[in-house]
Amino acid sequence: xxxxxxxxxxxxxxxxxxxxxxxxxxxxxxxxxxxxxxxxxxxxxxxxxxxxxxxxxxxxxxxxxxxxxxxxxxxxxxxxxxxxxxxxxxxxxxxxxxxxxxxxxxxxxxxxxxxxxxxxxxxxxxxxxxxxxxxxxxxxxxxxxxxxxxxxxxxxxxxxxxxxxxxxxxxxxxxxxxxxxxxxxxxxxxxxxxxxxxxxxxxxxxxxxxxxxxxxxxxxxxxxxxxxxxxxxxxxxxxxxxxxxxxxxxxxxxxxxxxxxxxxxxxxxxxxxxxxxxxxxxxxxxxxxxxxxxxxxxxxxxxxxxxxxxxxxxxxxxxxxxxxxxxxxxxxxxxxxxxxxxxxxxxxxxxxxxxxxxxxxxxxxxxxxxxxxxxxxxxxxxxxxxxxxxxxxxxxxxxxxxxxxxxxxxxxxxxxxxxxxxxxxxxxxxxxxxxxxxxxxxxxxxxxxxxxxxx
Numbered sequence: 001x002x003x004x005x006x007x008x009x010x011x012x013x014x015x016x017x018x019x020x021x022x023x024x025x026x027x028x029x030x031x032x033x034x035x036x037x038x039x040x041x042x043x044x045x046x047x048x049x050x051x052x053x054x055x056x057x058x059x060x061x062x063x064x065x066x067x068x069x070x071x072x073x074x075x076x077x078x079x080x081x082x083x084x085x086x087x088x089x090x091x092x093x094x095x096x097x098x099x100x101x102x103x104x105x106x107x108x109x110x111x112x113x114x115x116x117x118x119x120x121x122x123x124x125x126x127x128x129x130x131x132x133x134x135x136x137x138x139x140x141x142x143x144x145x146x147x148x149x150x151x152x153x154x155x156x157x158x159x160x161x162x163x164x165x166x167x168x169x170x171x172x173x174x175x176x177x178x179x180x181x182x183x184x185x186x187x188x189x190x191x192x193x194x195x196x197x198x199x200x201x202x203x204x205x206x207x208x209x210x211x212x213x214x215x216x217x218x219x220x221x222x223x224x225x226x227x228x229x230x231x232x233x234x235x236x237x238x239x240x241x242x243x244x245x246x247x248x249x250x251x252x253x254x255x256x257x258x259x260x261x262x263x264x265x266x267x268x269x270x271x272x273x274x275x276x277x278x279x280x281x282x283x284x285x286x287x288x289x290x291x292x293x294x295x296x297x298x299x300x301x302x303x304x305x306x307x308x309x310x311x312x313x314x315x316x317x318x319x320x321x322x323x324x325x326x327x328x329x330x331x332x333x334x335x336x337x338x339x340x341x342x343x344x345x346x347x348x349x350x351x352x353x354x355x356x357x358x359x360x361x362x363x364x365x366x367x368x369x370x371x372x373x374x375x376x377x378x379x380x381x382x383x384x385x386x387x388x389x390x391x392x393x394x395x396x397x398x399x400x401x402x403x404x405x406x407x408x409x410x411x412x413x414x415x416x417x418x419x420x421x422x423x424x425x426x427x428x429x430x431x432x433x434x435x436x437x438x439x440x441x442x443x444x445x446x447x448x449x450x451x452x453x454x455x
């Protein structure tokens with residue numbers, strides 16, 4: 001693969017991630033000013049989208065209104081202010097502040113996620129997204145890399161790896177914009193980053209908001225990065241608090257979480273630079289309210305055909321997330337934590353129908369085949385096939401573990417440096433398990449179209 005084609009592929013992969021679910025575009029600057037080491041910049045991002053489902057809940061109708069067809073609109077706007085001061089000898093101080101205005105209107109999604117805290121349709125809200133300050137060491141420490149130390153505190157985003165466990169700390173639905181999801185930040189953080197190249201580490205404290213039961217945790221993440229080869233990483237997290245009244249996350253309290261992962265092109269030096277490998281395994285044990293014993297993982301391999309027109313990439317992924325068996329005294333259901341969309345379609349929201357409204361990286365086996373092509377430097381097209389089965393059918397109150405098969409088609413287009421367009425079609429065909437759960441057997445379809453602006 002030539003470097004030009006490789007960079008084009010990487011760029012379009014980043015574009016897809018920026019456009020996709022839960023991914024807030026990187027803030028550009030409308031205006032910036034510099035004066036004697038001080039920089040101040042003003043940025044703005046916004047997005048709007050329209051969404052429609054047919055045969056909602058496999059023909060049973062929407063949860064809120066019972067309609068088989070559900071349509072709604074989402075929009076947000078996010079102004080931001082960033083400040084930094086380069087002291088020269090003693091490093092750099094920095095900070096950022098942003099507020100997001102969100103609105104859902106015109107209807108409700110089939111699962112009823114886009115309702116406010118009082119159960120009303122058309123939720124909308126202004127809420128802070130970023131409010132943090134930090135310091136980077138610059139060249140303060142002789143003999144070590146520049147910015148070997150980076151300390152920050154406040155409301156900010158934080159992710160580990162490609163977002164299998166930690167990427168998106170808010171659910172967004174009750175605030176408006178369930179699907180576009182501009183909110184990702186942890187409400188409270190204290191993060192120490194140490195980068196000694198090729199080894200780097202994060203030591204962190206994170207607290208989410210009520211969307212995720214006010215979960216608090218401490219952790220450490222360590223990575224070894226080798227250029228042209230990839231990244232090997234491991235992390236450990238301890239949950240110290242979670243709201244005991246939460247219907248979904250109360251069992252997090254006291255839980256120990258660990259994972260190991262790899263991502264990269266380890267065979268590039270053997271002439272196989274077109275082969276991409278990725279995977280992560282996570283275990284969950286302990287717990288103060290339940291005896292947790294759960295695990296989840298994914299493995300993925302992809303090949304880019306760099307000599308063919310449109311530079312197609314074909315990949316396969318298998319993912320597993322344990323389900324809970326009510327007949328044991330342990331809680332075996334995998335907790336997906338704060339997974340997010342950082343690396344493109346299907347990572348780690350799997351299926352625009354099944355992954356958005358039914359299965360949330362818990363109690364499932366997923367097989368995924370993904371084809372992506374790049375007709376031009378501005379356009380990325382793709383098709384994804386998923387097969388979903390349940391790990392524990394009894395947890396859904398059904399006899400069959402066959403849940404659904406799904407096809408997604410997508411297109412991402414960069415109109416210019418500031419405007420991105422995207423369209424998605426998804427169709428999920430219910431298996432016997434989904435038919436038993438919802439009492440109908442019709443294929444559910446979804447159409448999504450949206451535009452993102454950054455200035």
